[in-house]
Amino acid sequence: MSNxxxxxxxxxxxxxxxxxFIVTFISISALSAIYLTTKETIExxxxxxxxxxxxxxxxxxxxxxxxxxxxxxxxxxxxVKDSGGSPYYQVLDTDGSLKGYVFLTVxxxxxxxxxxxxxxxxxxxxxxxxxxxxxxETPGLGARIEENWFKEQFRGKSGSFSMxxxxxxxxxxxxxxxxxxTITSTGVKEMxxxxxxxxxxxxxx
Amino acid sequence: xxxxxxxxxFVENLGKNNxxxxxxxxxxxxxxxxxxxxxxxxxxxxxxxxTAMSNLAIAMMRKHIPSRIRMMVEVLVIAxxxxxxxxxxxxxxxxxxxxxGPYVGLIITNCIVMGRTEAFALNNPPGLSFVDGLSxxxxxxxxxxxxxxxxxxxxxxxxxxxxxxxxxxxxxxxMVMAPGGFFMLAxxxxxVYGVFLKENKEKKEAAK
Numbered sequence: 001m002s003n004x005x006x007x008x009x010x011x012x013x014x015x016x017x018x019x020x021f022i023v024t025f026i027s028i029s030a031l032s033a034i035y036l037t038t039k040e041t042i043e044x045x046x047x048x049x050x051x052x053x054x055x056x057x058x059x060x061x062x063x064x065x066x067x068x069x070x071x072x073x074x075x076x077x078x079x080v081k082d083s084g085g086s087p088y089y090q091v092l093d094t095d096g097s098l099k100g101y102v103f104l105t106v107x108x109x110x111x112x113x114x115x116x117x118x119x120x121x122x123x124x125x126x127x128x129x130x131x132x133x134x135x136x137e138t139p140g141l142g143a144r145i146e147e148n149w150f151k152e153q154f155r156g157k158s159g160s161f162s163m164x165x166x167x168x169x170x171x172x173x174x175x176x177x178x179x180x181x182t183i184t185s186t187g188v189k190e191m192x193x194x195x196x197x198x199x200x201x202x203x204x205x
Numbered sequence: 206x207x208x209x210x211x212x213x214x215f216v217e218n219l220g221k222n223n224x225x226x227x228x229x230x231x232x233x234x235x236x237x238x239x240x241x242x243x244x245x246x247x248x249x250x251x252x253x254x255x256t257a258m259s260n261l262a263i264a265m266m267r268k269h270i271p272s273r274i275r276m277m278v279e280v281l282v283i284a285x286x287x288x289x290x291x292x293x294x295x296x297x298x299x300x301x302x303x304x305x306g307p308y309v310g311l312i313i314t315n316c317i318v319m320g321r322t323e324a325f326a327l328n329n330p331p332g333l334s335f336v337d338g339l340s341x342x343x344x345x346x347x348x349x350x351x352x353x354x355x356x357x358x359x360x361x362x363x364x365x366x367x368x369x370x371x372x373x374x375x376x377x378x379x380m381v382m383a384p385g386g387f388f389m390l391a392x393x394x395x396x397v398y399g400v401f402l403k404e405n406k407e408k409k410e411a412a413k
Contacts, residue, residue, distance in 0.1 A: 016271040023266075023278055027285045034289060038296040045299035139304070140240040140361055140381035146304075180378040 050117075051077075053131040057102050057119030058091040059155060077102070082202045091119065091128075100128055103199060107191025110183040112136040114145070116191060124199050125158040130192070142184030150178065159196040161189050211336045218340035220401075224317045225348040226394045231317040235349055236386035238308055242365050245353035247301055248308055251290045253342030256318050259283045260338030263326040270327075279322045280313070287312045317345055352389045356380045 048066055051073045055062040060076055062069045078090040089102040100121045107114040115134035120127055130151055137143045144150060153175050163177035163185055164170055177185035224230045231252075238248045262282045263270075270278050291309045294302035302309070312318065321341050326334040357363060360380030362370035379385050 012271070016274055019269065019271055020274055020277060023281060027281055031285060031288055034292055038292055041296040042292070042299075045295065049299060049303070134303070138240075138382075139238070139244055140357070141378075143304075179376075180381065 050133060053117040053133050054089055054102050054119075056131045056151075057117040057129040058089075058100060059119065059128040060091070084202075088202065098122065101199070101203065103195055103202070105191055105195040108187045109135055109137050110142055110181070110187070111138070114184070114187055114191065116188075118192065118195050120196070120199060124203065125196065127154045127157055127192075127196075130154040137181065137184045141178065142181040144178050144181065145184060145188060150176070154192070160193045163189055211333055214333065214337050215340040218337065219344045219347070223344040223348065224320070224341050225345050225390075226397050228320070230320050231315050231345055232390070234308075234311060234315055235352065235390055236383050237311070239349055239353040239386055239389070240356050240360060240381045242350070242353045242357045243301075244305055244308065245349050247294075247305055248312070249342070249346035249349055251287070251309055251312050252315060252317070252345060253339060254290060255283060255286045255312050255315075256321055256338035256342040257335055258286045258338070259318055259322055260326040260334040261331050262286075263322045264329060264331040264334035267327050267329075275327065276319075276323070279319060283318050283322070284313050317341055348393065352386070352393060356385055356389055360385060 048069070052062050052069060054077055055069070055073060058077065060072065062072065076092050076094075078092060079087050080090055081087055086104075088104070090098060091100040091102060093099040100119060101124070102117060102119040105116050105118055107116060113134065114132060114137070117131045117133060118127065119129045132146055132151075135143065135145065137145065153170065157170075157172055157175065159173060162174050164174050166176050166179045168176065170176060175189070177189075218224070221227060225232070225235060234248065234252075239245050259279070259282050263279060266278070287310065290312070291302070294305070294309060321338055325337045329337070354364070357365075358370070359377045362368055362374050362376050377385070380389075
């Protein structure tokens with residue numbers, strides 16, 4: 001009697017393991033299939049976002065359509081590597097002459113990294129544009145760094161930056177911080193000051 | 206439980222059995238995502254899809270799941286559907302996916318999804334479970350959307366990102382932060398209990 005009891009218990013346990021295995025197997029297969037079929041689209045989307053950000057930082061107007069945007073990107077932006085091997089971008093004028101540079105950089109936000117794209121003029125000081133490609137800041141507060149008024153205010157300014165409260169007048173080295181998002185704003189400020197300091201050394205090689 | 210009926214379940218999950226203001230489930234996301242209306246909307250659609258589909262899947266397997274590992278299976282099934290949403294957003298709506306960031310993944314931990322599979326789908330046929338999941342998700346959604354509407358209006362002075370408040374309006378920063386969510390949820394529950402559910406209570410007492 002106790003022997004058959006034991007046997008059915010073992011059977012039950014085996015069934016449990018087997019069941020979990022099967023469910024997991026099916027789930028993972030389904031997800032892998034979906035992942036593989038969409039992988040290319042996702043990579044492409046990421047690339048498009050990045051190219052748009054670089055054009056924005058270079059202050060070159062990007063058309064809505066992907067193909068036209070990529071065409072302009074190909075004509076006006078050239079990827080180069082600095083002595084450390086990390087890439088940055090040369091911005092070319094319509095006649096092919098060098099107009100400025102675009103750098104990728106990372107700042108510290110409240111919740112995580114703020115990945116950004118910073119464009120400078122040929123003088124290596126004047127900012128042509130700033131865009132943010134990845135940030136996990138609080139929606140409605142820190143995440144407002146993606147709003148146009150915030151990004152646009154950097155064009156034509158040069159460091160080293162300090163902050164003034166939202167909606168106040170700014171000098172050539174000041175920008176309006178976001179109310180309620182001091183840590184995020186400070187992170188952006190420090191990131192910009194750092195990259196502006198680094199740019200000359202990275203280009204000289 | 207009385208004999209379940211699809212229409213009744215549907216209405217009850219929206220009203221007197223509402224997951225947010227009656228069962229007080231899913232509060233974490235209520236606080237976190239309701240400061241911008243658009244994010245809330247996407248979150249809600251994601252949640253409706255997840256509750257409905259995971260309820261359906263669990264109900265179909267319910268007779269075969271060993272009770273000892275039922276929770277593992279539930280979480281696994283829920284996670285699969287959430288990852289599908291995440292991948293779909295990344296592939297076909299990259300802008301929205303970028304804005305939502307980690308929130309989509311948070312649907313996995315939303316207590317409503319697990320609560321419904323555990324309390325309902327394990328004991329009911331697939332069709333009914335699907336209706337239950339769908340309506341639970343919708344009950345959650347309209348509460349969140351109304352909270353988000355007020356929070357974005359007062360906190361950012363806008364509706365769906367369009368500025369609507371006059372120049373002299375000062376944004377209430379607290380509405381955008383987590384405490385604003387607490388206040389709004391409490392006010393919402395207060396109003397609902399004071400105005401709607403009160404009548405039910407009185408009726409019940411009169412019937413006694």
